[in-house]
Amino acid sequence: MIGTVYDYLMATVIVGVIFVAAVVVVPNASQMNLLYVDQQQLRNTALEALKAMLLDTGYPLNWGSQNPFDQNSVQRFGLAYSGTSSFYVLDPEKVQRLAIDSPAGNVDYEVIREKLRLQGYGFRIRVMPLFNVTVDDVSQGDDLLFDISVRLDDGRPIPNAMVTATLLYVETIGNKEKFSFSTLLGKRTDELGKCTIGHHLPDLTGYILVLKVTVADMATITVPYLEGFAQNVAEASIIGDTVTLNIPEGTHPSERTILNMTCVSEDEVWNYPGVGGRNPEDKMNSGEGYQYWIQHLPGLSHDSPLFLIFNIHTQEEDVGKKHMVLFAASPLINIQSGLLQLGSLSGQSSGGAVKLTRSVDIWGMTYIFELLLWKEL
Amino acid sequence: MGKSRNTKGQMRVIETILASLVIVFALTFVNIFAVTPYSTRYETGDLEKLGHNILHDLDEKRLLTRFVYEQEWENLTAALTVSLPTGVYFNLTVFDLEGNVVNNMQIRYGHPEVFSTSNMTASVQYIVPGYQTNYDPRILRLELVRG
Numbered sequence: 001m002i003g004t005v006y007d008y009l010m011a012t013v014i015v016g017v018i019f020v021a022a023v024v025v026v027p028n029a030s031q032m033n034l035l036y037v038d039q040q041q042l043r044n045t046a047l048e049a050l051k052a053m054l055l056d057t058g059y060p061l062n063w064g065s066q067n068p069f070d071q072n073s074v075q076r077f078g079l080a081y082s083g084t085s086s087f088y089v090l091d092p093e094k095v096q097r098l099a100i101d102s103p104a105g106n107v108d109y110e111v112i113r114e115k116l117r118l119q120g121y122g123f124r125i126r127v128m129p130l131f132n133v134t135v136d137d138v139s140q141g142d143d144l145l146f147d148i149s150v151r152l153d154d155g156r157p158i159p160n161a162m163v164t165a166t167l168l169y170v171e172t173i174g175n176k177e178k179f180s181f182s183t184l185l186g187k188r189t190d191e192l193g194k195c196t197i198g199h200h201l202p203d204l205t206g207y208i209l210v211l212k213v214t215v216a217d218m219a220t221i222t223v224p225y226l227e228g229f230a231q232n233v234a235e236a237s238i239i240g241d242t243v244t245l246n247i248p249e250g251t252h253p254s255e256r257t258i259l260n261m262t263c264v265s266e267d268e269v270w271n272y273p274g275v276g277g278r279n280p281e282d283k284m285n286s287g288e289g290y291q292y293w294i295q296h297l298p299g300l301s302h303d304s305p306l307f308l309i310f311n312i313h314t315q316e317e318d319v320g321k322k323h324m325v326l327f328a329a330s331p332l333i334n335i336q337s338g339l340l341q342l343g344s345l346s347g348q349s350s351g352g353a354v355k356l357t358r359s360v361d362i363w364g365m366t367y368i369f370e371l372l373l374w375k376e377l
Numbered sequence: 378m379g380k381s382r383n384t385k386g387q388m389r390v391i392e393t394i395l396a397s398l399v400i401v402f403a404l405t406f407v408n409i410f411a412v413t414p415y416s417t418r419y420e421t422g423d424l425e426k427l428g429h430n431i432l433h434d435l436d437e438k439r440l441l442t443r444f445v446y447e448q449e450w451e452n453l454t455a456a457l458t459v460s461l462p463t464g465v466y467f468n469l470t471v472f473d474l475e476g477n478v479v480n481n482m483q484i485r486y487g488h489p490e491v492f493s494t495s496n497m498t499a500s501v502q503y504i505v506p507g508y509q510t511n512y513d514p515r516i517l518r519l520e521l522v523r524g
Contacts, residue, residue: 012391014515018397030404047423086437130459154463215458216449216453217440355425357462361436366434366460 020077038375039352042121046354046373049116049123054090054358054369057082064094065240069105071097077107077115089361090369093239093301095127098342104237104244109342127360131158133213135224139302145198150189150213153368157193162186162214165197166269168262168309170324177205177324179260179311181269206307208326210264218366219266221306223328233312234284236329237310241300243308245293245329247284254315255285258293259324263300264307266364273295276311304363306330424465424499424521431460432503432519445471445515446508450482457519458486464524466491472516479515487524495522 056078060066063074081091097107113119136147150161164186170179187195201207212221234245234256247256259282261275275295276282284293310327353374360369435441435456444453457467466487471479492498503517 014394015390015397018394018401022401043423047426068393088434089437097454152459152463158459160455215459216444216452218438218456218459324502358427358430359460361434361437366438367459368462370462 001152016287039354042189042352042373042375043354045118045121046356046371049118049373050356050358050371052077052116053079053125053371054088054360055080057091058094062091062093064091064097067104067239067242069097069239071105071107071111074107074111074115077112086361087357092363096237096239097360098125098127099188100342103237104242118373120376122374122376124344124370126368126370126372127362128153128368129220129222130218130368131161131213131215131220131367133163133211133220133222133224135209135211142202142204143198143200143208144204145196146209148187148189148195148197148211150193150215157189157191158215159189159191160192160215161189161193161199163189164212166210166212166264167199167201167207168210168269168326169201170203170205170311170326172203179324181262184267205323206326208290208328210269210307210309212266221264221266221365223264223307223309223330233314233325233327234310234329236308236310238300238305238308238313238329239298243297243300243329245284245294245310246291246292247286252315253286254322255283256293257313258282258284259311259313260309262309263303263305264309265304266306272300272308306363306365413507422499424497424500424523427461427465428467428499428501428519428521429503431457432501432517434460436503436505440461442505442508445479445505446513448479448481450480450484454484454486457484459520461486466522466524468492468520470518470520472518474514474516487522491522491524492520498522 005141007268009199011189020295025301056076057080058074058078059074059076061082066073079090079094081089097105100106113121113123132151132153134149134151136149138145138147144167146165148163150158150163152158165184166181167184168179172178173298182199184197184199187197189195199222208223210221210223212219214220232248232251237244243259245256245263247253257278258276259278261272275297282293284290308329310329312325312327313322314325315322353372355370355372360367402448432441435444440456441453443449444456453469457469461467467485468487469480469484473479473483499521501517501519501521504518505515507513
């Protein structure tokens with residue numbers, strides 16, 4: 001009798017243990033696997049989205065070049081350049097449509113999400129140069145001096161990088177202002193990824209520094225801004241051969257006159273002929289028909305301009321006299337940060353995000369294209 | 378009349394236990410063999426795509442062939458370092474058609490231990506057929522790991 005009771009007690013304990021294991025351990029293990037599967041699904045979705053963005057031209061094939069641009073005319077979203085069979089070559093005009101502040105029109109985040117069928121997912125796209133170039137202005141008087149630091153994305157210094165600089169400047173000779181530019185001697189970065197570039201220029205009233213940094217024949221070109229007002233003087237968009245400038249909202253409404261334009265490509269810097277002057281059509285103001293300065297420059301896109309530097313005659317707020325300011329615009333990226341970004345990290349679920357990066361070619365220069373994808377709450 | 382133990386109930390209990398154990402083992406077995414995103418197969422798949430993308434990009438710019446045939450190993454190391462994202466380490470070996478190693482210096486970023494200890498190493502083979510007009514293929518083997 002006691003043996004039977006003992007058997008039943010043992011059986012009850014064993015069944016209890018198995019029950020607990022079945023209720024707690026197995027679902028936990030399954031839950032982990034479900035999370036993994038969920039993440040894998042996220043990774044697959046990100047891979048498919050990245051493939052669609054970078055390898056597909058979208059439809060119409062040249063949707064980025066349409067002027068005027070209507071984002072609703074984009075039937076399929078893709079950034080690949082239609083004029084080549086090579087992979088990962090992006091169309092700069094399509095890439096520019098990602099910039100939300102482009103006055104020539106852009107594709108909204110929601111439209112891209114809908115075209116890529118990413119409803120329920122959040123994403124962030126970033127287009128970055130291969131390496132970061134930072135400039136510290138340590139100029140004293142007429143002696144311009146710039147401490148340049150070249151680093152990778154994670155902060156590691158890049159030694160032996162070739163840094164060449166072109167200085168575009170406005171100098172005052174007598175009572176007249178004169179725009180000019182000169183290329184400075186190249187320097188190589190030291191073990192800490194640093195070098196110093198200097199130049200002596202008397203009577204300088206404004207300047208922009210264009211830096212070309214080359215590592216193993218792979219170049220990054222940046223325009224570090226050293227003046228605050230100049231970057232509020234205008235907004236620009238460069239689509240194909242058409243350049244559009246306008247006066248940004250909330251800035252000083254004084255008249256702007258575009259005097260000339262300088263083109264910066266990967267290989268050289270030159271004054272673009274026949275652009276600007278003191279004619280009525282070169283003026284921008286708040287008057288009807290003058291809000292935009294639009295120029296069609298046949299062959300501009302063929303020159304692959306990375307930056308256009310405008311010499312603008314205008315009046316700064318609280319400064320009575322008009323003077324020349326230099327304004328830089330890029331057809332590619334938000335040049336102030338050397339980065340184009342679409343989407344933000346808000347609404348990210350706790351399940352984590354998947355980050356994929358690829359090396360892409362835009363107008364002959366290599367950039368890092370990064371896609372971050374997550375499931376929304 | 379001898380006393381007899383009623384063992385029928387016990388057998389049922391044992392059967393139940395065995396059945397439960399079979400189910401638990403089956404579920405555990407399935408979980409062990411489920412392919413998770415952190416498994417080698419998935420992780421290396423993305424790294425392989427990335428590695429191929431970088432080599433293809435350098436090749437398109439005509440830099441890869443120059444680096445390989447002019448033996449500019451330092452430039453090749455620098456180009457791969459700036460092109461790959463943060464936290465990805467690489468080790469590149471260049472072979473000729475006979476399988477001899479051509480690069481006389483390490484084309485690597487990352488400590489050798491990273492490669493020997495990692496259980497997720499992606500390997501990409503890329504062939505460059507020749508330089509300028511010379512047909513003299515080289516086989517590039519790029520190993521990638523996440524740090």
